[in-house]
Amino acid sequence: MTQDVENVVDHLNLFRSPEYKEMFADKRKNFEFAHPDDKVEEMAEWTKGWEYRELNFKREALTVNPAKACQPLGAVFVAVGFEGTIPFVHGSQGCVAYYRSHFSRHFKEPSSCVSSSMTEDAAVFGGLNNMIDGLQNTHSMYKPKMIAVSTTCMAEVIGDDLNGFISTAREKGSVPADFPVPYAHTPAFVGSHITGYDNALKGIVSYFWEGKERTPTEKINFIGGFDGYTVGNLREVKRIFGLMGIEHTILADNSDVWDTPADGEFRMYDGGTTLDDAKAALNAKATISMQQYCTEKTLDYIAKTGQETVAFNHPVGVAATDKFLMELARITGKPIPDALTKERGRLVDAIADSSSHIHGKKFAIYGDPDLCYGLASFLMELGAEPTHVLSTNGGKEWEIKMQALFDSSPFGKSCHVYPGKDLWHMRSLLNTEPVDFLIGNTYGKYLERDTGTPLIRIGFPVFDRHHHHRYPVWGYQGAMNVLVWLLDKIFDEMDKNTIVPAKTDYSFDIIR
Amino acid sequence: MSLTVEQVKERNQDLIKEVLEVYPDKTAKRRAKHLGTFEEGKSDCGVKSNVKSIPGVMTIRGCAYAGSKGVVWGPIKDMIHISHGPVGCGQYSWAARRNYYIGTTGVDSFVTMQFTSDFQEKDIVFGGDKKLEKIMDEIQVLFPLNKGITVQSECPIGLIGDDIEAVSKKKSKEYDGKTIVPVRCEGFRGVSQSLGHHIANDTIRDWIFDKGDKHPEFVGTPYDVAIIGDYNIGGDAWASRILLEEMGLRVIAQWSGDGSIAELENSPKAKLNVLHCYRSMNYISRHMEEKFGIPWVEYNFFGPSKIEASLREIASHFDDKIKEGAERVIAKYRKMMDAVIEKYKPRLADKTVMLFVGGLRPRHVIGAYEDLGMNVVGTGYEFGHNDDYQRTTHYVKDGTLIYDDVTGYEFEKFVEKIQPDLVGSGIKEKYVFQKMGVPFRQMHSWDYSGPYHGYDGFAIFARDMDMAINNPVWGLTKAPWKK
Numbered sequence: 001m002t003q004d005v006e007n008v009v010d011h012l013n014l015f016r017s018p019e020y021k022e023m024f025a026d027k028r029k030n031f032e033f034a035h036p037d038d039k040v041e042e043m044a045e046w047t048k049g050w051e052y053r054e055l056n057f058k059r060e061a062l063t064v065n066p067a068k069a070c071q072p073l074g075a076v077f078v079a080v081g082f083e084g085t086i087p088f089v090h091g092s093q094g095c096v097a098y099y100r101s102h103f104s105r106h107f108k109e110p111s112s113c114v115s116s117s118m119t120e121d122a123a124v125f126g127g128l129n130n131m132i133d134g135l136q137n138t139h140s141m142y143k144p145k146m147i148a149v150s151t152t153c154m155a156e157v158i159g160d161d162l163n164g165f166i167s168t169a170r171e172k173g174s175v176p177a178d179f180p181v182p183y184a185h186t187p188a189f190v191g192s193h194i195t196g197y198d199n200a201l202k203g204i205v206s207y208f209w210e211g212k213e214r215t216p217t218e219k220i221n222f223i224g225g226f227d228g229y230t231v232g233n234l235r236e237v238k239r240i241f242g243l244m245g246i247e248h249t250i251l252a253d254n255s256d257v258w259d260t261p262a263d264g265e266f267r268m269y270d271g272g273t274t275l276d277d278a279k280a281a282l283n284a285k286a287t288i289s290m291q292q293y294c295t296e297k298t299l300d301y302i303a304k305t306g307q308e309t310v311a312f313n314h315p316v317g318v319a320a321t322d323k324f325l326m327e328l329a330r331i332t333g334k335p336i337p338d339a340l341t342k343e344r345g346r347l348v349d350a351i352a353d354s355s356s357h358i359h360g361k362k363f364a365i366y367g368d369p370d371l372c373y374g375l376a377s378f379l380m381e382l383g384a385e386p387t388h389v390l391s392t393n394g395g396k397e398w399e400i401k402m403q404a405l406f407d408s409s410p411f412g413k414s415c416h417v418y419p420g421k422d423l424w425h426m427r428s429l430l431n432t433e434p435v436d437f438l439i440g441n442t443y444g445k446y447l448e449r450d451t452g453t454p455l456i457r458i459g460f461p462v463f464d465r466h467h468h469h470r471y472p473v474w475g476y477q478g479a480m481n482v483l484v485w486l487l488d489k490i491f492d493e494m495d496k497n498t499i500v501p502a503k504t505d506y507s508f509d510i511i512r
Numbered sequence: 513m514s515l516t517v518e519q520v521k522e523r524n525q526d527l528i529k530e531v532l533e534v535y536p537d538k539t540a541k542r543r544a545k546h547l548g549t550f551e552e553g554k555s556d557c558g559v560k561s562n563v564k565s566i567p568g569v570m571t572i573r574g575c576a577y578a579g580s581k582g583v584v585w586g587p588i589k590d591m592i593h594i595s596h597g598p599v600g601c602g603q604y605s606w607a608a609r610r611n612y613y614i615g616t617t618g619v620d621s622f623v624t625m626q627f628t629s630d631f632q633e634k635d636i637v638f639g640g641d642k643k644l645e646k647i648m649d650e651i652q653v654l655f656p657l658n659k660g661i662t663v664q665s666e667c668p669i670g671l672i673g674d675d676i677e678a679v680s681k682k683k684s685k686e687y688d689g690k691t692i693v694p695v696r697c698e699g700f701r702g703v704s705q706s707l708g709h710h711i712a713n714d715t716i717r718d719w720i721f722d723k724g725d726k727h728p729e730f731v732g733t734p735y736d737v738a739i740i741g742d743y744n745i746g747g748d749a750w751a752s753r754i755l756l757e758e759m760g761l762r763v764i765a766q767w768s769g770d771g772s773i774a775e776l777e778n779s780p781k782a783k784l785n786v787l788h789c790y791r792s793m794n795y796i797s798r799h800m801e802e803k804f805g806i807p808w809v810e811y812n813f814f815g816p817s818k819i820e821a822s823l824r825e826i827a828s829h830f831d832d833k834i835k836e837g838a839e840r841v842i843a844k845y846r847k848m849m850d851a852v853i854e855k856y857k858p859r860l861a862d863k864t865v866m867l868f869v870g871g872l873r874p875r876h877v878i879g880a881y882e883d884l885g886m887n888v889v890g891t892g893y894e895f896g897h898n899d900d901y902q903r904t905t906h907y908v909k910d911g912t913l914i915y916d917d918v919t920g921y922e923f924e925k926f927v928e929k930i931q932p933d934l935v936g937s938g939i940k941e942k943y944v945f946q947k948m949g950v951p952f953r954q955m956h957s958w959d960y961s962g963p964y965h966g967y968d969g970f971a972i973f974a975r976d977m978d979m980a981i982n983n984p985v986w987g988l989t990k991a992p993w994k995k
Contacts, residue, residue: 002844002845002847002848002967002968003848003852003967003968003971003972005848005851005852005854005855005971008852008971008972008974008975009972010746010961010962010963010972010975011612011746011747011961011962011963014747014751014963014968014972015747015750019754020750020754023750023753023754023757024614024750027753027763027766027770028614031763031764031765031772031774031775031778032590032772032774032775033727033772033774034590034615034620034772035620035657039657040616040619040620040657043619043620043656043657044616044618044619047618047619052654055653055654056654059650059654060646060650061629061643061644061646061647061650062627062629062646062647062650062651062654063599063627063628063629063630064625064626064627064628064654065606065625065626066599066603066626066628066630068599068603069599069600069603069604070598070599070600070603072600073600073604088568091667091700092575092667092699092700093565093571093573093574093575094573094574094575094576094577094578094601094699094705095575095600095601095699097572097573097574097575097578097940098574098578098600098601098604098605099604100940101604101608101938101939101940102604104939104940104942104943105608105939108943109943110940110943110944110947111940112570112920113570114567114568114569114570115567115568115570115571116567116568117564117565117566117567117568117571118567118700119564119700119701119702119703120700120701120702122700123670123671123700130567131567133538133539133566133567133568134567134568135568136536136539136568137535137536137539137566137567137568137569138568138569138570140534140535140536140539141534141535141568141569141570141919141921142570142921152667153597153598153600153631153636153666153667153668154667154668154671154699154700157636157667157668157671157672158671187598187633188597188598188599188600188631189597189598189631189632189633189635189636189668190632190633192599260947261947262946262947262949262985262989263947263949263989263990263991264947264948264949264989264990265947265948266924266944266945266947266948267947424618424654427618443606443607446617446624446625449617450617450618
């Protein structure tokens with residue numbers, strides 16, 4: 001076609017014109033040697049049935065559309081949460097390009113991270129020289145206060161010794177003798193990004209704490225875990241701590257570096273846990289983690305220093321937030337202020353106003369294990385049923401915990417938990433046992449397309465909607481956001497289903 | 513206060529000197545060879561290229577796996593491409609490149625899916641060949657309409673000594689000669705994506721072409737061409753194909769955007785290969801020339817000037833019918849092109865642009881900017897070779913700043929000092945420059961717009977560049993009380 005300069009159309013509409021449509025049909029017919037249309041349709045139908053589901057669930061080796069990433073991504077997530085810290089990933093450089101792109105696509109922010117750029121010679125001789133040169137270059141160029149090292153699978157497979165390499169680099173003067181270079185081995189073939197979060201955070205705190213004497217204070221450490229809403233959530237948590245008057249240290253606070261202003265200056269570093277606070281965090285009275293499965297080793301380590309540790313499962317909703325606040329109150333001895341009680345009341349009020357639209361609705365959820373738990377518990381609180389709950393990186397322990405949650409409520413009666421499964425399994429679940437709504441990350445849109453289940457985007461990554469990471473999902477106000485997102489989709493679907501004039505629009509109500 | 517060419521060259525020299533100061537001596541010496549200023553009349557851009565990136569400097573480059581799975585093989589729609597190794601590589605590259613295609617995803621097409629062997633520790637310790645065999649069996653059960661499988665190796669495969677070639681051969685035999693292609697594109701190979709392109713090209717040669725003619729019934733015509741090196745990002749190949757067809761040619765294959773295995777198999781029957789991305793697919797073009805005697809011609813479908821020249825160049829390989837066809841197409845779109853330029857040139861004239869992109873774009877898009885009256889004042893390749901820099905001399909002006917495999921630091925400093933009106937680069941760079949208040953367009957993904965190829969694409973290109981530069985938000989970056 002030829003474009004109209006007053007109304008230039010891009011891919012969204014350009015290819016709908018007859019010339020292009022004809023071209024596509026011709027290409028398929030004459031050059032692609034494609035399967036006949038009826039065969040494709042027949043096969044598409046077959047993939048929706050129970051027979052296919054059973055074959056699909058028999059898979060033992062193949063993973064299709066998983067909802068998890070690899071360890072170093074979690075390590076980078078942690079590293080950028082410390083003051084002036086640059087993540088340094090030892091291994092192949094392509095990995096780092098991927099992590100940076102991945103975070104930038106989600107947060108719409110720069111993501112700084114360097115690689116030791118190991119190539120074939122390093123695969124043979126080891127990456128010591130890459131570490132020596134890499135640390136020196138990074139230190140001179142980007143003037144960090146700390147370099148946090150993690151590894152790609154390449155370095156892990158050849159068995160590079162991070163501790164030895166970093167010591168040697170230090171001796172060779174790559175960085176000053178007292179310059180902090182914590183490290184963590186983060187093999188991509190073990191666990192997932194949440195494991196990498198855990199390993200990296202443990203690496204950093206143990207770097208500062210090892211061999212130090214603990215002098216207990218009244219401060220509280222707080223760990224968010226790998227969280228697509230880290231910007232909104234950490235700010236909300238700080239507000240809550242402020243209202244309660246709790247002295248605290250957020251460990252790995254990346255809420256500023258992934259939300260910098262457009263004011264003419266690029267900030268490679270912004271905010272973050274100060275290194276002094278990270279050191280002093282050893283003395284805290286307790287450490288609270290919002291995501292158990294992101295912090296198992298870290299909390300173990302912290303507990304051994306003599307601190308109390310408390311882990312939640314990504315608390316969302318009234319009861320989960322109640323529990324979170326009551327634990328804060330118990331640990332610190334500070335009362336929950338009226339302001340928060342009032343917020344609670346407002347959330348309950350909002351739920352009461354709207355729950356008739358959610359009650360009894362069936363949901364499928366997938367995501368990281370803690371997120372799934374938090375969302376499922378909130379849905380049950382709203383009278384909805386989290387029918388399918390799936391986590392690619394959820395394990396046996398998580399499965400038991402989810403089941404216990406289902407068993408605790410009549411709304412969990414017909415719900416099932418699927419640990420270690422992927423989104424191709426979810427496709428079969430949605431096709432054979434349909435639900436009203438799906439909750440997941442951006443990749444859920446393929447499930448929406450294939451199964452017709454409307455997607456509510458909550459999770460990581462979200463690439464195709466903007467700015468939701470700026471909103472909290474924790475605290476009463478966070479739960480309010482989640483409630484509104486659920487309701488918006490529910491009402492949108494109601495309108496979509498009633499919009500046909502003279503057919504269904506009697507229910508196209510202006511008041512709902 | 514525009515500078516003379518001599519002043520620009522002097523400024524560039526000072527600027528390069530300044531950025532090099534931040535490096536340790538050894539690194540400064542190495543980086544110095546990659547930075548320079550184009551001197552009119554020289555045969556290349558005076559920079560070194562295609563050598564290892566320096567550790568710790570924040571290179572923008574990716575890896576061989578990205579070049580093979582992400583670029584060359586991934587878009588072939590009716591084959592299943594297994595990301596073989598740990599989960600991450602496939603996850604981060606999942607559907608991120610906007611290689612448009614038409615097909616029923618999960619049934620007869622698979623481009624926007626992530627198939628992975630999700631290696632666990634035991635696979636590293638005991639090897640992954642058995643698992644790979646089982647994966648192929650499971651693919652055959654669950655995706656029976658797939659027309660072939662490729663194994664895209666991630667780093668560990670080459671390190672643990674797996675024999676993916678043996679597995680592929682064995683399974684191919686078991687499945688009646690099914691095409692199964694093992695690709696040794698481990699991320700640590702080579703210095704960038706570039707080797708991955710080459711390796712992928714070679715596997716097409718060895719595992720597709722060398723298997724003989726799969727479609728002897730296919731009837732050729734004297735006007736058959738194959739589009740090589742167009743990945744159909746946002747529909748680029750479609751906006752190109754339509755022009756070639758309008759001039760009377762028959763496009764028998766697209767490599768590889770919206771491509772199918774049959775198209776790859778039939779490519780040796782083309783009369784001419786038309787090559788857009790030279791960097792990623794010159795290898796297979798040269799091979800087809802040597803082996804099948806198919807000539808190839810490079811073309812450039814960015815902006816009307818280059819499109820016009822390219823259509824004529826392509827037509828020159830055919831008879832008068834096609835030559836007339838080319839003129840007809842040029843005439844058909846001229847009015848629209850004039851209208852686009854008339855509308856946008858006044859808004860964009862004399863604006864300056866700095867680019868840093870991959871394969872062909874650091875040079876290919878320059879003409880499109882110039883059609884709008886804009887000037888490209890700096891450019892560089894993520895993974896270019898010297899032959900790319902030689903080709904670049906036909907595009908850039910005297911005094912253009914050249915930076916090969918630019919580091920995060922260098923790029924930031926160059927832009928800070930030169931203050932171009934627009935930067936065109938990738939997602940990792942986008943937000944850095946937008947924070948600095950510099951308008952930006954992603955020139956890999958077309959910033960989720962496109963197509964940019966062809967006449968239809970140029971209208972979109974012009975609209976988008978205007979949208980970026982003349983965005984009112986750039987007037988808001990300073991708080992009034994801070995001005």
